[in-house]
Amino acid sequence: MSVRTIQLDDSVYDYMLRVGTREPDILRRLRAETAGLGKYAYMQISPELGQFLGLMVELTGARRVIEVGTFTGYSALAMALHLPADGRIVACDISKEWTEVGRPYWREAGADDRIDLRIGPGVETLDALIAEEGAGAYDLVFIDADKDRYIDYFEKALMLLRTGGLIAIDNVLWSGRVVDETDQEAGTVAIRAFNDHVAKDERVTLSLVPIGDGLTLARKR
Numbered sequence: 001m002s003v004r005t006i007q008l009d010d011s012v013y014d015y016m017l018r019v020g021t022r023e024p025d026i027l028r029r030l031r032a033e034t035a036g037l038g039k040y041a042y043m044q045i046s047p048e049l050g051q052f053l054g055l056m057v058e059l060t061g062a063r064r065v066i067e068v069g070t071f072t073g074y075s076a077l078a079m080a081l082h083l084p085a086d087g088r089i090v091a092c093d094i095s096k097e098w099t100e101v102g103r104p105y106w107r108e109a110g111a112d113d114r115i116d117l118r119i120g121p122g123v124e125t126l127d128a129l130i131a132e133e134g135a136g137a138y139d140l141v142f143i144d145a146d147k148d149r150y151i152d153y154f155e156k157a158l159m160l161l162r163t164g165g166l167i168a169i170d171n172v173l174w175s176g177r178v179v180d181e182t183d184q185e186a187g188t189v190a191i192r193a194f195n196d197h198v199a200k201d202e203r204v205t206l207s208l209v210p211i212g213d214g215l216t217l218a219r220k221r
């Protein structure tokens with residue numbers, strides 16, 4: 001019995017990974033290569049979040065997905081593996097260098113034809129999709145890029161989604177820094193502003209899930 005979400009110490013976290021997380025070998029190898037990038041490796045999502053996103057793809061019956069913030073391609077591949085054969089992910093990032101790390105893995109998994117990588121500022125890519133395809137053409141949007149643009153990404157994602165579509169937004173607990181009012185670092189301030197922006201937004205049904213660094217799920221009404 002529990003009246004609140006439990007805290008995970010290392011042993012409970014390891015247990016959760018052992019009995020609850022089935023990370024495919026190809027994703028495990030991509031994670032290992034990303035770890036070799038050193039100080040930037042922390043940007044990658046966790047295996048349990050990758051699996052959760054795959055489940056979200058299945059639960060929403062998604063065929064058309066957008067990801068803002070691809071890095072070395074772990075989350076894009078984690079979602080692509082759960083798409084139907086005619087499904088597509090538009091993967092947005094500004095870094096050609098980092099996304100190139102993922103490409104061989106996408107190819108090996110037979111998923112590269114399902115991942116449409118667009119290099120450029122995420123806001124511009126989303127605006128181009130709105131201009132090309134209009135509103136309501138997508139089923140799921142995963143937001144995991146520059147935090148100061150989160151509100152813009154959310155608003156554009158709402159436009160691009162069909163009714164009943166899902167937005168998943170990563171890092172909303174920001175390692176717990178959101179509750180430390182003395183922390184005025186730009187990312188922390190931006191995440192707080194984003195969380196306040198969606199907290200009472202009646203256009204969506206909301207749940208903040210304490211997985212990874214905190215993931216907000218917002219279903220378009």
Ligand SMILES: C[S@@+](CC[C@H](N)C(=O)[O-])C[C@H]1O[C@@H](n2cnc3c(N)ncnc32)[C@H](O)[C@@H]1O
Nearest residue numbers: 043044045069071074075093094121122145146
């Ligand atoms: C936290 S990482 C994404 C991690 C990724 N989802 C994964 O599978 O682990 C954030 C990414 O956002 C990208 N990014 C930063 N600013 C951006 C922008 N303005 N437009 C698009 N991508 C951006 C960075 O290059 C970086 O790869």
